[in-house]
Amino acid sequence: MHLAPRVRRLAIVALVATVAIAFPLAQSAEKVDYDALYKIRGEGLQRSEVMEIASYLTDIHGPRLTNSPSYKAAADYVQKAMTDWGLVNVHTEGFPFGQGWSNERMVAHAVTPSRWPILAYPKAWTPGVDGVLTAEAIVAPIETMADFEKYKGKLKGKIVFTAPAREVTALFDPLARRFSDAALAEMTLLPVAPGGGRGRGAAAGLNPEVARQRMPFYASESVALLVDPGRGDGGTVFVGGGGNRDPKAPMSLPQVVMAVEHYNRIVRTISKGVPVSLEFEIHNTFHTADLNAYNIIGEIPGSDPKVGSELVMLGGHFDGWHTGTGATDNAAGSAIMLEALRILKATGLKPRRTVRIGLWSAEEQGLIGSRTYVTEHFADRATMQLKPDHSRFSAYFNVDNGTGAIRGVYLQGNDAAAPIFAAWMEPFRSLGMTTLTLRNTGGTDHLSFDAVGLPGFQFIQDPVEYSTRTHHSNMDVYDRLQAPDLMKNAVIVASFVYHAANRDEKLPRKPLPAPQPAGGRGRGF
Numbered sequence: 001m002h003l004a005p006r007v008r009r010l011a012i013v014a015l016v017a018t019v020a021i022a023f024p025l026a027q028s029a030e031k032v033d034y035d036a037l038y039k040i041r042g043e044g045l046q047r048s049e050v051m052e053i054a055s056y057l058t059d060i061h062g063p064r065l066t067n068s069p070s071y072k073a074a075a076d077y078v079q080k081a082m083t084d085w086g087l088v089n090v091h092t093e094g095f096p097f098g099q100g101w102s103n104e105r106m107v108a109h110a111v112t113p114s115r116w117p118i119l120a121y122p123k124a125w126t127p128g129v130d131g132v133l134t135a136e137a138i139v140a141p142i143e144t145m146a147d148f149e150k151y152k153g154k155l156k157g158k159i160v161f162t163a164p165a166r167e168v169t170a171l172f173d174p175l176a177r178r179f180s181d182a183a184l185a186e187m188t189l190l191p192v193a194p195g196g197g198r199g200r201g202a203a204a205g206l207n208p209e210v211a212r213q214r215m216p217f218y219a220s221e222s223v224a225l226l227v228d229p230g231r232g233d234g235g236t237v238f239v240g241g242g243g244n245r246d247p248k249a250p251m252s253l254p255q256v257v258m259a260v261e262h263y264n265r266i267v268r269t270i271s272k273g274v275p276v277s278l279e280f281e282i283h284n285t286f287h288t289a290d291l292n293a294y295n296i297i298g299e300i301p302g303s304d305p306k307v308g309s310e311l312v313m314l315g316g317h318f319d320g321w322h323t324g325t326g327a328t329d330n331a332a333g334s335a336i337m338l339e340a341l342r343i344l345k346a347t348g349l350k351p352r353r354t355v356r357i358g359l360w361s362a363e364e365q366g367l368i369g370s371r372t373y374v375t376e377h378f379a380d381r382a383t384m385q386l387k388p389d390h391s392r393f394s395a396y397f398n399v400d401n402g403t404g405a406i407r408g409v410y411l412q413g414n415d416a417a418a419p420i421f422a423a424w425m426e427p428f429r430s431l432g433m434t435t436l437t438l439r440n441t442g443g444t445d446h447l448s449f450d451a452v453g454l455p456g457f458q459f460i461q462d463p464v465e466y467s468t469r470t471h472h473s474n475m476d477v478y479d480r481l482q483a484p485d486l487m488k489n490a491v492i493v494a495s496f497v498y499h500a501a502n503r504d505e506k507l508p509r510k511p512l513p514a515p516q517p518a519g520g521r522g523r524g525f
Helices: 034-046 050-060 069-085 145-151 181-189 208-220 260-271 327-347 368-377 415-431 446-450 466-470 483-502
Strands: 088-096 100-112 120-122 133-139 159-161 225-229 255-258 277-287 292-300 311-317 354-360 393-398 406-410 435-437 456-461
Touching (some): 034 327, 069 100, 069 292, 069 327, 100 120, 133 225, 159 260, 225 260, 255 260, 292 368, 311 368, 311 483, 327 354, 368 446, 393 446, 415 483
Parallel strands (some): 133 159, 311 354, 311 393, 406 435
Antiparallel strands (some): 100 277, 406 456
């Protein structure tokens, strides 16, 4: 999911969600094609390739930061795989984004009072340092207007720690969890107000004017390197971006995020009046030859002459952050969607409508890829001027909540879809898929479709370790993926997509939304 750090926020779209966990199948006349379902299950559970796909996206081509060389290599792999499976119209679609970025080397050590290795990662789109930087560390948090004068003239050439030491507590609670029946029941019935989530790095909660002046002040003082404390602990470090994608923008300062235990050790040492010198070797590269980012598209053409031009889409974002390999965010979702298409092709099933996958770039920078695609193909949310494909669209299904098992569907306020999905879910009750909720879940690409009145849905998934360990962290790697969950999820997605493509009518829609003002996050550089 996009924004760093970002915690999922649920927003209720009605005062009370009226869909029960066990929506009675008898209330729906929706058909389930059990012959197709048997084929999908057999291929997806007995001959699955989802983990092999995930390994290529992570071990071989991860991380996949937007417009980086590894993203492009991963896109090439996916296009070849889809072509080999027999998909058609396989291509990429570019859009303006800005310069790419990659980290080639990151080595850090304490030098005095004793030498020891430091765990730290550079922020994306920040520069490295020339050669090997060896400098004194100083703790200089800018939290009030008075702090500017306090540190003026004292930071030149220093490695600046931007915050006090952070308390680290024992992990008495498990990092991983699955939804209990009670939690799923509450999700369907109780309104949830939008939450605030965690703070955004060292500058969270600052006076807006202090926050605005803080970075220019560090730059004017000729700081050599900025160091933030990591949000995680126990070796897990959550890292996002810190520089500008616009190649014409002024270069930011070198910035890293350090494991909190190492950060705290250095701060405590300095607080005792003991000087600390640190050594950093950071090599980062900005890629400016191509300032476009690219979505990845492929299709299974519709087999029915009457409705074959109508469209069912599935997808998830393909980009990720740079410290891990983007496994749970979102190689998992990408691999699930690719595997769903492979299953449909391998079984020989013939969707009546065209099935199209969209693997989106720049989701982490504000859903830019999917928003651009929706604007170009379906409607401009700013004006709500509809394009011809808007009327031919049936549904979009998204996976972007990590590695956890699918437990149901966020209906996004679409009451009319509830009995349809209840029927499609019934064969998967034994896999734990039981829940429909009218709630909206934010922060991912189904919102781009919903914003222009198209049925867009995100699946409910068990959290597992998503917010506690893997989301935007150095621990977001292949080994955190849960193979049985990904296999089952691909089967569920393949079934939903097949049934959406083969039902007599397109999925029901909510009323068209009013035009939304242009601008906001995710536009331009």
